[in-house]
Amino acid sequence: REWKEIRKFEEILFEEYNGIAKITINRPRYRNAFTPKTTLELSQAFAQCRELQRIRVVLLTGAMSEVPEGKTLGDVKHAFCSGGDMHVKGRGGYIDDEGVPRLSVLDVQMQIRRLPKPVIAMVNGYAIGGGHVLHLVCDLTIASENAIFGQTGPKVGSFDAGFGSSYLARIVGQKKAREIWFMCRQYSAKEAEEMGMVNKVVPIEQLEDECVSWAETMMERSPIALRMIKAGLNAELDGQAGIQQLAGDCTMLYYFLDEAQEGGKAFLEKRKPNFDQYPQIP
Ligand code: 2NE
Secondary structure (H helix, E strand, O other), X not given: OOOEEEEEOOOEEEEEEOOEEEEEEOXXXXXXXXXXXXXXXHHHHHHHHHXXXXXXXXXXXXXXXXXXOOOXXXXXXXXXXXXXXXXXXXXXXXXXXXXXXXXXXXXXXXXXXXXXXXXXXXXXXXXXXXXXXXXHHOOEEEEEOOOEEEOOHHHHOOOOOOHXXXXXXXXXXXXXXXXXXXXXXXXXXXXXXXXXXOOEXXXXXXXXXXXXXXXXXXXXXXXXXXXXXXXHHHHHXXXXXXXXXXXXXXXXXXXXOHHHHHHHXXXXXXXXXXXXXXXXXX
């Protein structure tokens, strides 16, 4: 499969293949920990995924570690993302090149959640800390057998009491969510699947094929139907912000109706709108 670069970045790869975008956190030396630059680039890539009409599904993953000669992909430790880069964690957040503390991964979480297209976390190794939260907020998670999941915040002076906790609890239940955060243990892909955090586990060699196959199946479905389902599932949890998103999608659909066009036309033609001409469906 030939992935074609959409845009060059420094800390991520942004590629496409047949309507599927692949965003790869590309810092394998640090288990794909994110810096403020990584999260800025992720934000820019997700924003572009929203705008590009040809992109129908997004995969989020981490760059694989180098495989020494004679070894296989499965012999080596890989990471999806190990959370915030501890080298730049300072007072007030992760310090960017200008010395400004940031927690901009939260913006990336929101973008993934609000993107009106399915996002699949392709978890190829460690999904730890803020990296674990990134997979959680994706619509689906497909993991390799060697993937490892967990939170470390209370061990390393951090926490995510937002989606990282409340959405986690919606997925795995309150007791398990508290265990995951309070104990800071690591869980296998199989355990994560049993908890409902992972949709499917496959051997690492098959991970990308499996994700692409799921993406291709979703691309055979109605994009607006998927968009509305995503907005509805979010709205149940996101309060007014979730309703705003679902309502915005309803408005978009309404604008396609002659009834909505009539209102605007009548205003411009300085006449009373005639809404009686349209069917009143019970
Ligand atoms: C991911 C994990 C479990 C992997 O362990 P292992 O043994 O396979 O690798 P190792 O040797 O720990 O890591 C390889 C290199 O990557 C660096 C390490 O320091 C090491 O570098 P060298 O010793 O070779 O120089 N590395 C790994 N993770 C890093 C990180 N997050 N930042 C900077 N360098 C990192 C193991 O590496 C691990 O536990 N990593 C730390 C995970 C962690 O605690 N992340 C931060 C959580 S807090 C957070 O992400 C967060 C939040 O809670 C709320 C909001 C936003 C962010």
